[in-house]
Amino acid sequence: MPLINVIPGEKIPTAPLNTRLPIWRIPGWLLLFVWLARGTARSVVLTVRYWWITGPAFAGAWVSGSYGWKVALGVALVLIVAGCTWWRLHPSTWLRFGWYPVVGRVRRLWVYRRGWTAAMTACGLVGVHGGGRWVPRLLTVRSNKWGDRVTVRLLPGQHPDDWATAAPRLAYTFCLREARAFTTDRPDRMVLHFVRRDPLAALVGPLPVPEVPDFAGLALGVREDGDPYRLRLTGSHVLIAGATNSGKGSVVWSLLRSMAAGIASGVVEVWAFDPKGGMELAAGGPLFARFAYDDPDSMAGVLEEAVKRMKSRAARLRGLTRQHVPTADDPLIVIVIDELAALTAYLTDRKVRDRIKESLSLLLSQGRAVGIRVVAALQDPRKDVLPFRDLFPTRIALRLTEPEQCDLVLGDGARDRGALCDEIPETMPGIGYVVLDGVREPVRVRFSYLNDDDIAELAVMYPRPQIGGDR
Numbered sequence: 001m002p003l004i005n006v007i008p009g010e011k012i013p014t015a016p017l018n019t020r021l022p023i024w025r026i027p028g029w030l031l032l033f034v035w036l037a038r039g040t041a042r043s044v045v046l047t048v049r050y051w052w053i054t055g056p057a058f059a060g061a062w063v064s065g066s067y068g069w070k071v072a073l074g075v076a077l078v079l080i081v082a083g084c085t086w087w088r089l090h091p092s093t094w095l096r097f098g099w100y101p102v103v104g105r106v107r108r109l110w111v112y113r114r115g116w117t118a119a120m121t122a123c124g125l126v127g128v129h130g131g132g133r134w135v136p137r138l139l140t141v142r143s144n145k146w147g148d149r150v151t152v153r154l155l156p157g158q159h160p161d162d163w164a165t166a167a168p169r170l171a172y173t174f175c176l177r178e179a180r181a182f183t184t185d186r187p188d189r190m191v192l193h194f195v196r197r198d199p200l201a202a203l204v205g206p207l208p209v210p211e212v213p214d215f216a217g218l219a220l221g222v223r224e225d226g227d228p229y230r231l232r233l234t235g236s237h238v239l240i241a242g243a244t245n246s247g248k249g250s251v252v253w254s255l256l257r258s259m260a261a262g263i264a265s266g267v268v269e270v271w272a273f274d275p276k277g278g279m280e281l282a283a284g285g286p287l288f289a290r291f292a293y294d295d296p297d298s299m300a301g302v303l304e305e306a307v308k309r310m311k312s313r314a315a316r317l318r319g320l321t322r323q324h325v326p327t328a329d330d331p332l333i334v335i336v337i338d339e340l341a342a343l344t345a346y347l348t349d350r351k352v353r354d355r356i357k358e359s360l361s362l363l364l365s366q367g368r369a370v371g372i373r374v375v376a377a378l379q380d381p382r383k384d385v386l387p388f389r390d391l392f393p394t395r396i397a398l399r400l401t402e403p404e405q406c407d408l409v410l411g412d413g414a415r416d417r418g419a420l421c422d423e424i425p426e427t428m429p430g431i432g433y434v435v436l437d438g439v440r441e442p443v444r445v446r447f448s449y450l451n452d453d454d455i456a457e458l459a460v461m462y463p464r465p466q467i468g469g470d471r
C-alpha cells in the first residue's frame with residue numbers, strides 16, 4: 001500500500017491480462033503461488049464484504065449438512081413466516097430495518113456496482129494520475145420507498161459542482177429519470193439521490209394541525225426524500241415566488257394551517273393583505289386580526305400601524321430581551337401579503353407606493369427581533385420589482401418562467417446546484433425548491449393543498465380570539 005500519492009479511488013486496470021514481456025524470468029511455481037495467494041485474499045475480502053449473502057449461504061449449508069435438507073428447509077420457512085409476521089404487525093419497522101437494507105444492498109451490487117466504472121467514465125468523473133485512471137469509490141447505498149441514496153468518495157480535484165452537473169446523466173445511465181447530488185458534512189463525500197418513484201407526484205393533502213405551533217419547524221409539505229418539509233419561521237421573513245397558478249396560495253394556506261392553533265389561542269396574530277381584491281384570502285377572514293384588501297391607501301395605513309406597533313414593542317423590550325417570545329398577551333404578528341408587487345411596483349400612486357415601501361423596509365429590517373414576520377408572495381421576482389428581496393432570509397421558489405429567475409429568488413448558482421424551477425411542469429402546482437439550513441443544494445418540496453372546504457373548515461375551527469385591541 002503506497003504511503004505517498006494516495007488516491008482515494010479505485011484504479012481501472014490497464015488491461016485484463018498483462019502481456020508485457022517480463023524483465024526477469026519468474027519460475028512457474030512462484031507465479032502459481034502468487035496467483036493462489038491473490039485469489040485467496042480476494043475471496044476472503046468478497047466473503048466478508050458480501051456477508052449478507054455468504055453468511056446465510058454458509059449457515060444454510062451447515063444446517064443442511066449437519067441435520068439434513070428438510071431441517072434447513074424448515075428453518076428457512078420459519079424465517080420467512082417470522083418476516084411476514086413482522087411485516088404484518090409493524091410494517092414501518094419491518095421496512096426500515098428489514099426490507100430496505102436488503103433492497104439497498106441488492107441495488108448496490110446489481111445496479112450501481114456492476115455499471116460503476118462505465119458510468120463514471122461516460123459521465124466524466126474519472127481522474128487521471130501517474131498514467132493510471134481512477135474511479136471514485138462507491139461507499140454505501142441506502143434505499144427507501146422513493147429511491148436510493150448513494151454515498152461516494154470524491155477524487156482529488158473534484159468539486160461538488162462536478163457531481164451536480166453529472167447527476168442528471170448518471171440518472172439515465174442507471175435507468176432512472178432523476179438524480180440530484182448533495183454535499184454532506186464531510187468535504188470528501190457526496191450523496192447522490194436517485195429517484196425511483198417521485199414522492200411529490202401525488203397531491204399532498206392538508207397536514208395535521210399541531211396543538212402548539214413550533215415556529216422553528218412548521219410542517220408545510222413533503223420533501224423529495226419523503227420527509228416532511230418544515231419551515232423555520234423563528235427569526236425569519238419568508239418570500240414565496242412563483243408564476244401564476246404555480247401554487248403560491250397553497251404555501252400561504254399551509255403556513256396558516258400549521259399555525260392555526262396559535263391563531264385560535266391568540267399567540268399568533270395574522271394581518272392579511274390581499275391587493276387582488278380579497279379573492280385569495282377572504283375565505284380565511286375569521287383567522288385574521290387585520291384584513292386589508294380594498295384600496296392601497298388603507299393598506300398603507302395598516303402597514304404604518306404595524307410599524308407603530310413594532311416601534312412601541314421595541315421600546316418596551318429594549319434592554320429586557322434580545323428576542324421576543326410570543327405569548328397570548330404579546331403575540332407573534334405575521335403579516336401575510338398576497339402579491340407583493342401590487343403594493344411595491346404596480347401602484348400608480350407614487351405617494352402611497354413610497355409610504356408602503358418605507359413601512360415594508362422598516363418591518364423587514366427591524367421586525368424580526370420584536371416578533372413581527374412578513375410572509376409575502378410574488379409573481380415576478382425581477383430585481384426592479386422587488387428592491388428589498390435580500391431582506392427575506394427564507395425564500396421559496398415555485399414554478400418560474402425563466403431560468404435566471406431561479407438564481408434571483410434562491411441566490412446565485414442555485415439553478416446550477418439543482419433548483420430547476422423553470423422546468424417544473426404546469427401540471428404540478430405546489431412544487432418548488434427551498435434552501436434548508438446547512439444544506440448547500442436546494443431541496444424540492446411539494447406543499448400541502450387546502451381546497452375551499454378545508455379553508456372554510458379551518459376558519460370555523462380556529463378563529464382568532466374576539467378579545468383584543470392593540471397591545
Ligand SMILES: Nc1ncnc2c1ncn2[C@@H]1O[C@H](COP(=O)(O)OP(=O)(O)OP(=O)(O)O)[C@@H](O)[C@H]1O
Pocket residue numbers: 203204242243244245246247248249250280379429430431446447448449
Ligand atoms: N399544493 C398543491 N397541490 C396540488 N394542486 C395545487 C397546489 N397548489 C395549487 N394547486 C392547484 O393550482 C391552482 C392554482 O393555485 P394557486 O391559486 O395557489 O396559484 P397561485 O400561484 O397563487 O396563482 P395566482 O398567482 O394566479 O394567484 C389551484 O386552483 C389548485 O387547483
